[in-house]
Amino acid sequence: MNKTARKSRTGARRSVTIKDVARYAGVSPMTVSRVVNGGQYVSDTTRQTVMQAVRQLGYSPNLAARNLASARGERMGLLYGNPSASYLSEFLVGALDAATRHGVQLVLEKCEMTPTASRRAVRRLVAGGVVGVVLPPPLCESAVIRTELQTARMRIVAVAAGRPPADTMCVSIDDFAAAREMTRYLLALGHTRLGFIKGHPNQTASEERWRGFTAAVEEHGNLPAPRVEQGFFTFRSGLDAARKLLASEPRPTAIFASNDDMAAAVMAEAHRHGLEVPNDLTVVGFDDSLIAANIWPGLTTIHQPIAQMAGEAVDMLVAAVRGGRRGAAAEPVHRLVAHELITRESAARPKSAAA
Amino acid sequence: MNKTARKSRTGARRSVTIKDVARYAGVSPMTVSRVVNGGQYVSDTTRQTVMQAVRQLGYSPNLAARNLASARGERMGLLYGNPSASYLSEFLVGALDAATRHGVQLVLEKCEMTPTASRRAVRRLVAGGVVGVVLPPPLCESAVIRTELQTARMRIVAVAAGRPPADTMCVSIDDFAAAREMTRYLLALGHTRLGFIKGHPNQTASEERWRGFTAAVEEHGNLPAPRVEQGFFTFRSGLDAARKLLASEPRPTAIFASNDDMAAAVMAEAHRHGLEVPNDLTVVGFDDSLIAANIWPGLTTIHQPIAQMAGEAVDMLVAAVRGGRRGAAAEPVHRLVAHELITRESAARPKSAAA
C-alpha cells in the first residue's frame, strides 16, 4: 500500500543498507563505509559504535553497489592447463569459495602451453575484464604465460610452484620437506633398495621433490644407490618408468613416485609382474589426488591441501588488487601451507626386514 | 581532453558503457538496454542497429550496475554433495563457464544429504542472494533438498537424474539407452555369462541403467541368468560386489559395473584373484570419469558430457530466472544430451569364444 513496499521488486525483504546502519549508529554513511572497509581515520569509539550497529542489524555490504562505486571490476581469472586432472576439482572448489567470499567473479580460461595459445588466452582474460590471475600447476611454471600476463599488467599468484620466481606471489607446500619426510618414512620402515620416479623436468616442484628424496637418502647414509627413472607426471609415463624399475636387479623394495598418477601406474605394473602391493613392493605417491583412495590398496601419499591453497591464492590476489589500488605496493609474498603424510595400505615393511 | 576520461580512477581503459553504445547507435540507453536484455517493444531495424553497435564496440554489460539497478542478485547456486568425485571437476568447469557467459555469479555450497544439513545449506544459499540452484547427482534425487529449495522459491535444475520428477527442470543422458547399448556391445563380443553391479538404490539413474541392462539381455534372449550384485557407486562397495561375483560358479566372463569407480574396484579385485583383464575377464563401467583412463587397462565405459550438461543446466536456470521475472512461466524442460560408448582396453572377446 505504501510505495516503499511497492518499490521492492521481488516482494522479498529489503536488505539492510549502509544508511540503515549509519542512522542506527548515529553517524554518516561515509563513516560506516570507512569502518567496514577498515579505513584509517576513525576514532576507536566511533568504530565500536558502528561495529555494534553492523552486528545488531546483520548488515552485509551490497557487493554490486560496492563494485560499481569503486569501479573495480573485480574479476579474477583462473588459467588452467592440463593439471593432473583430479587436481582441478578441488582447486576449483577452493578458488570459487574464496571468490564468493570476497564477492569477486571467477573467470575460467583453458590454455595450452604454447605461446600462441597463451597469448590468446590472456587476451580473452583481458577482454573479460580480469585484473588478476591464479595459476595452478603446471601453468605457473611457464615463463611465456607469466610474461604475457605481466605485459597485460595482471597480478598473478602461482600455486604449487616448487621454486617460484622471487617477483611472483605464490602459495605452495614445501615440496622438499614433504618428499624428505616421505623418504624418511620409507627408510624407517626398513627399506634400503629404493626406487624413485621423477616428475616432469620442466616443473620446479619435480626437482624439489627429487632434492627432498636425495636429502633423506644422504642423511641416512650407508644405502645402495637408489634406482631413478624419469617420469612426466602422467599415468603412461609412470608405466614406462615402473617397467624399468621393476626389471632392474636387485629390484627395489619401495618405489616413490613423484605423483599419485604415476604411483598408480607402478601399482598396475607391479600387478602385471605378479607382485603384490605392499607385501612384495611398497609404493608411495605424492599429491593425495582422488585416485589415491580409489585404488586398491589405497595409496600412501603426501596430502596437499589443494582447496585451501587455491583459496589462499585468491585471497592474496584480492588483497593485492585492493591494496594496489590503495597504493600499498606490497612486495610479493610466498606463502607456505602445511602438507601431511597420509598412510594407507600401499606401504609396509620390506619382506627381508619382516622375515 | 574531456573530463570523462580523467574521471577514470584506475587510469586504465574505461570500458564501454551502455551510453557509448546508445550514442553510437543513435538511440537512447533505454533502447539499448531493451535490446540487450531481449525485451519486447523494439522494432527489428532498431534491434539490428543496436546489436551491430554492441558488436562493433565490444560492449559487455557491467554486472555490478545491472544487479544493483535491477535488484536481482543474479547468483546461481551449485549445491554439491558427494558426487563420484571426479565428476565435480568437469561439472564445475562447465557450470562456471556458462555462468561467466551469462554474467552470473556461481555460489558453491556443500551439503550432506541429511535434512538438517540441507536446510542449513539452503539457508546459506538464500542468504547469499541465490535465486536458482543446479543440483548435480546425487543431490538431485533428494526429495528433502528439492522441497527445501522449492519452499525457498528457488528455481532448480537437476542434472543426470535417471527419472526426474515431471515438475523439475532437468538435463541428463538417456541412462536406459546407454546401458542397453553397452550391454549389447558385451553380447556382441560374444559374452554370455554376464555380471552386473547395480548403482546406489536411491538414485533413479541406477535403476535406469539396470533396466537398460536387462532390456538388452532380454532382447538377446537365450542367456543364462546374469549374476547381479548391489553396489553403492563407491569403490569400496564395488570391491565387495566384485568379490561375490568372482566367487560365483560359473564365473561371469564380463562384468558391467554401474559406474567407473566400481569398475575400477572390479579390476583391482580381479587382479587379486589372478585374473587378467581383459583376457580372463571383461570389465566395463559407466561415466567415463577421470579414473577410467588412468588405470591399466583403460576402462571401456559410457561417456557423459558432464561439462556440457552442467553448462546447459546453468543456461536453463538463467533462462528460467530471466524469463520468470518477465512473467513467461515456461513449463519445466527435460533435456537429453547424447552419450557415447568409449572403447578402451578392458573389454575383449571371451576366451571360450576366442578359442
Add this chain to the structure above:
DNA sequence: CCCTCGTTTGGTATCGCTACCATCCCCCGA
C-alpha cells in the same frame, strides 16, 4: 595568541544500469 597541521567526520557526485512513466507515432474503426 594566532596559525598551521593532522585527525576525524560529513556532504555530494557519481558508478552503469534498469524500473517506471510519459510520450510520440502509426494504424484502425466509427
Add this chain to the structure above:
DNA sequence: TCGGGGGATGGTAGCGATACCAAACGAGGG
C-alpha cells in the same frame, strides 16, 4: 475526419556504495 489503442522510444530517478573534497576540531610551534 477524429479518437482510441497499442507498439516503440525517451526521460528521470534511483539502486547502495565509495571517491573526493570540505569542514570542524584539538594540539603544538612561533
